Amino acid sequence: MIKAAFCDDDLSILNELHVLMDNYRVERNQEITYTAFHSPLELIAQIEKGMRFDILFLDVLMPGVNGIETAQEIREYDSAMKIIFLTSSAEYAVESYTVNAYFYQLKPIWPESFYRLMDSVLKECAQEQRRSLILRCKSGITQISLDRLMYCEVQGRTLVFHMQNGEQLKSVGSMDDLSGQLAKYNNFLRAHRSYLVNMEYIKTISSKAILMVNQDEIPVPHGKCSEIKNQYLEYAFSKDQVVLA
Structure with missing residues (x-):
């Protein structure tokens, strides 16, 4: 409407x-x-x-x-x-x-x-x-492009959206609700209970952390590295990206 x-x-x-x-x-x-x-x-x-x-x-x-x-x-x-x-x-x-x-x-x-x-x-x-989200922030109502969202983290009851241009936007909400809203987009990965990552901005994945293109590190829970790598590879193949093993 x-x-x-x-x-x-x-x-x-x-x-x-x-x-x-x-x-x-x-x-x-x-x-x-x-x-x-x-x-x-x-x-x-x-x-x-x-x-x-x-x-x-x-x-x-x-x-x-x-x-x-x-x-x-x-x-x-x-x-x-x-x-x-x-x-x-x-x-x-x-x-x-x-x-x-x-x-x-x-x-x-x-x-x-x-x-x-x-x-x-x-x-x-x-x-x-x-391809966007409407956020109610302290600064007012803001519409963000999902293509420019690098990752989101939860701090207490606040969601912090890290954007491509370095901007950080804060909005009240839960990570579970956000993950549910973005489930229809195959480029978002719930790497950690407190982090949702846009796989377009992943640089490397190790057993301990996901390194984003801006050098931010997202912690990888113990034992979840293989699952995260597999999900990332599925996304890369779905885009016909070349993957050398």
């Missing part, structure tokens, strides 16, 4: 977006829920409380807090949301991309352009959801 939001101080624009989205849902047979906000402060307040949207249509020119400032606030809580700016002027087009905007849509919004835009953003959402 995709969750969308509209934020515009012009009620006629909100009504227009309602009609466009209703027609799109029916014609494309899409399950999309949406919420309308007449004030950016109201929108920010709901996001601060934990409300999450996949797509946001956000007016740029609004009294008080404008759309760019609103997006900057939102990015402190959610880096994954697809923000689509709505405006009658191209004045803020360049600035909009400083907050990682998905698109900058000029008004008036014609049905044809709305449909093309929705087709595009939904396709990207689907692609990201298939």
Whole structure:
């Protein structure tokens, strides 16, 4: 289920977006829920409380807090949301991309352009959801790409995600639940009760540790080395990688 939001101080624009989205849902047979906000402060307040949207249509020119400032606030809580700016002027087009905007849509919004835009953003959402995780971190809601996740370790009740770029993200959760969610992906290996490893980033495997490409070492439990090596070799063969024995 995709969750969308509209934020515009012009009620006629909100009504227009309602009609466009209703027609799109029916014609494309899409399950999309949406919420309308007449004030950016109201929108920010709901996001601060934990409300999450996949797509946001956000007016740029609004009294008080404008759309760019609103997006900057939102990015402190959610880096994954697809923000689509709505405006009658191209004045803020360049600035909009400083907050990682998905698109900058000029008004008036014609049905044809709305449909093309929705087709595009939904396709990207689907692609990201298939190979990504949504984390609720102290810094807010973050979407991470599984392809960039090197390994995850549990520290107490906290999961620490070690990313390819050296970034570490922390989220409350259990390793058992995470392993269950990622079981459908054959590149993740539960090497230890406290570690889940992306085999794409394994450099070497010894009887005591798995050495990752960034030189981090993952402990190998006693007696589990052969099992880990076999699982890694099965993964390598499944990718048609050359293995010399």
